[in-house]
Amino acid sequence: MTNKIPVLYLILCLGTAISTQAQMTFKVTMENPSGHLYHVSLQYSHAKKEDLDFKMCTWTPGFYEIVDFAAAVKDFKATTSDGQPLVWEKDSSTWKVHATNKDVLISYDVKAVEPFIGNVNLDENYGYIIPGGLFMYLEKELRHPVTIEMQPYSGWNKFVATGLDTIPGKSNVFYAADFDILYDSPLLMGKLEVFPSFTVKGIPHQFIGYNLGEFDRNQFMADLRKIVEHTSDIIGDIPYSHYTFLGVGHKGGGSGGIEHLNSASLLIGSKNLMTPGHKEDFYNFLSHEYFHLYNVKRIRPIELGPFDYSKENYTNLLWISEGFTDYYAFLGVRAAGLSDDEYVLKGLQQHIKNYEDVSGHLYQSAAAASRGIWTIRGNPFTRTDKERDSTISVYDKGCILGLMIDFKIRHETANKHSLDDVMKALYKKYYQKRKRGFTDQEFQKECERIAGVPLPEVFSYANTVTAVNYPKYFAYAGLDIDTAFKITPMQHPTALQYAIYTSWLHR
Missing domain, CATH: 2.60.40.3650 (Immunoglobulin-like)
Known part of the structure; x- marks a missing residue:
């Protein structure tokens, strides 16, 4: 899910023939x-x-x-x-x-x-x-x-x-x-507009839109196909028989969406939509919603399904479900060749600033923010000033935690493994084999198994308000970060640092 904007969204997926009697x-x-x-x-x-x-x-x-x-x-x-x-x-x-x-x-x-x-x-x-x-x-x-x-x-x-x-x-x-x-x-x-469709590994993908303004539909769908190809390659499996992106346009800027098992619902601001700078943000948004079909819909905390629809369904792990999805959105668009290194680094920098520049980070952990999302109307993007004084966004802290776990695993395994291996293992073990979500302890255990070492420090950053040692983790990938949180490549990285940086962004 991305930010709440009061407008309609659409869903279209091809149906398959089933004959089952329901009561x-x-x-x-x-x-x-x-x-x-x-x-x-x-x-x-x-x-x-x-x-x-x-x-x-x-x-x-x-x-x-x-x-x-x-x-x-x-x-x-x-x-x-x-x-x-x-x-x-x-x-x-x-x-x-x-x-x-x-x-x-x-x-x-x-x-x-x-x-x-x-x-x-x-x-x-x-x-x-x-x-x-x-x-x-x-x-x-x-x-x-x-x-x-x-x-x-x-x-x-x-x-x-x-x-x-x-x-x-x-x-x-x-x-x-x-x-x-x-x-x-x-x-x-x-009244819907059907864009040119494409297939990935023989599976059809569609984009159905309403009031989306003027832009090259063919080029857009070619770009979207690259995002789907590179994002689905991270997990290595496509778990649906059809997928549809649905978009409703509005004349302003900004986008918002809600994810589903085999579709994504999108609110799309048509203002400057495909201009340089705005286009990368739009593609990043699409990448986020698409990756949710894995992360939260199938790779999920155990509390998120089957659901109780009569009350809140609490979990400590929305920082994984939403924050990691933001992290992988950057990587999916970069891997597709639709953004550059600088765009990714600036995006990560913004997440850190969003977190560090409000006093809420002194009082609320990522785990507590996951549970507390219900009290801020489900949407960290529209917190009031008072709420920002006491709360954080699971998107911001979770995105950075995803990066830190990724860099730590790459460092400890000499770049043989990464967070990708954790996500694939969770997908296979809990979604495919056990048909359920994972617990807090099972997630940490899987990360530590892939890393080959305990990870108490990074998980303390998830469960407490301990100040984050950013330079330590960014250095694993040959990156410097200054007191203004600007992230830049080191001038003289080691061979391992350079290998981690290259494999991380240049998949």
Whole structure:
């Protein structure tokens, strides 16, 4: 996830044919989009006589903020499938439907007036759905299949853009193996531009955009392909069958996004977008969102999935999930030949300055900032002055910690290993083999195994507010750093320092 900017984002991924019967089936209509109301119906097939607690999410994965999605729900109704009214009552974000052993049909409207990537929006031009803000769930059904039938407004294109898989022979009917997949698969309807696609290792990649301004689409996609190629080479595996970048343009500057398993949602400021200086920042942003498909979606702290959608999901390790992703964004764009050494060094310098120039670094560790992200509305980029006095950004401290661990491993192994080996090992051991995330201790153990030595100092920088010895770690790669945090190559590095620097930036 990158910075929160109040505008819509899009998701489109090609569906694959799956035929699985689910007990929960949603249908969504939007007959008058200018009225900003989605109409949702849910049929739930069950046989046991019991009360049913239908719940709205209180947050959405990728953005660590409690949101009152339930407040947008209007005109809730509950009946049996044959039309008999059922008694229900609401408590906070839960609608309790009283006991029945018949199939249940509930329906409700959702007011959709939030043009922000972490919510739902609907107007005469497009409809965007973040599933956690629209679809209710039953606790016991969270790990079970669900189907979605979409009926876009008749004045729009007929197709629905989403990362969900399609059900064969049915138009705009989609399937998710469980609610974690559903809530990670936003849906978009409206007027979209499809850029020229490309393949990497035979896997299709698309970019779908809206209102993105004037620039060379072919050149842009050629550049994006390089980013995907070089970034995916870091892990050495592509874990999806299709990937789509979705972008919504706005006339200002700045970008923001939320990552998903096989797509990235992007807010793109069209002002000076592809001019020198701005283009590198834009590509760095794309690289960040793309690397998240590995780091946080698959290489993840154990607390981040399966999720509890009723409350905060705390972890000490967002400095890895977000900070390391910022670090690898720089490396991915540099490896693709779309930035230079100076751009990378200046970017790292800025992260250090962001951290050191506010008093929050005296009071909050990276681990504490990971847990505390919920208290600053999920977004370290918009902290108030008071918050900056007492908090830090997991992006800034985490990025530098990633670099320090990387340089330490390279130094201790005579440049035979790096942080890349840690990330690949975590991917294979915990995502592929154990099908889970890693604990705090398991992450440190993996770093120390690759380095061949204990790493108490660098991990003290993650878990305490100990002052960081930057010169020591930058020297491992033949880099000097002065008191203003300016980073420059040494004039006379050793052979090992030069080898580390070269293999680090010139992959």
